[in-house]
């Protein structure tokens with residue numbers, strides 16, 4: 001009798017397995033039905049002790065084997081389903097379109113600086129660097145601007161609280177001209193070099209003035225360098241930079257470190273010299289200062305007096321970028337406003 005019931009349990013279990021699919025809940029129901037204390041199989045197992053010795057011999061192993069079988073079938077199935085679920089979780093659709101990463105780009109100022117460097121490199125200029133924290137010697141004295149000289153008032157200065165190890169006062173350089181001396185201390189003429197970098201001035205900001213801004217200094221020194229050389233290099237640079245024919249104009253000016261000194265203008269790019277609001281109807285835009293290097297500056301750098309000639313200039317990079325990319329307020333550059341940054 002028990003033997004027949006065991007056969008039936010086996011068949012029932014196999015048939016039930018076909019219906020559960022991959023449903024773990026249904027498998028649990030099966031486990032309760034076939035293996036719990038109240039299951040028919042358990043009743044048979046419990047009744048073995050009351051059977052005759054012959055029946056015990058036959059039914060005992062059969063019932064135990066049936067229980068082990070059901071147990072292992074259920075365990076294997078649950079494991080298989082679980083593994084499949086894990087695989088599904090890690091599945092990657094290699095045909096799905098990728099997510100586009102947002103990448104940054106160069107700020108307009110860096111872009112302009114690189115454009116400037118590229119043009120000068122193509123004209124065989126070296127690109128050099130100079131310190132932004134400076135002592136009075138390099139920023140003023142060596143450039144022929146001694147203490148108490150009224151020309152120092154041309155550059156409103158940010159002074160540092162701490163002095164350097166030699167006890168010298170420190171400042172944030174007010175122009176890139178300090179690099180003229182550093183460069184000449186380490187190099188002998190002939191050379192032509194450009195030094196781009198930041199400069200700082202303790203002054204109120206407006207649409208054309210920032211307290212921190214960028215300049216680039218150019219210095220060309222040799223045995224026979226003239227203002228004519230300067231004019232032709234400047235003309236070539238500005239035409240390449242604006243990709244247009246640009247006229248230049250020099251007006252007499254004063255800088256202690258150049259003699260003679262000039263204010264440097266270029267023809268207005270917007271109206272091509274006819275006169276408009278950008279150039280205040282003059283047809284010209286002021287770009288920076290320039291001049292022939294004062295012999296005193298050569299002496300400060302350790303050169304022999306009257307041995308060399310050279311010219312130097314210092315132009316604002318923001319002003320150039322404003323003109324080329326039609327930016328009407330210098331404060332946009334460091335505003336961090338993405339609506340501005342993303343336009344370029």
Ligand code: FA5
Nearest residue numbers: 175177209210213287288289290312313314315316319
């Ligand atoms: C100078 O700084 C001189 N060192 C330039 C020079 C170098 C003359 C070599 C001769 C020989 P100036 O203060 O004019 O000169 O500044 C030069 C240019 O820097 C200006 O024409 C302008 O383009 C830019 N600049 C000056 N001050 C500011 C400012 N506050 N904000 C933005 N740009 C400025």
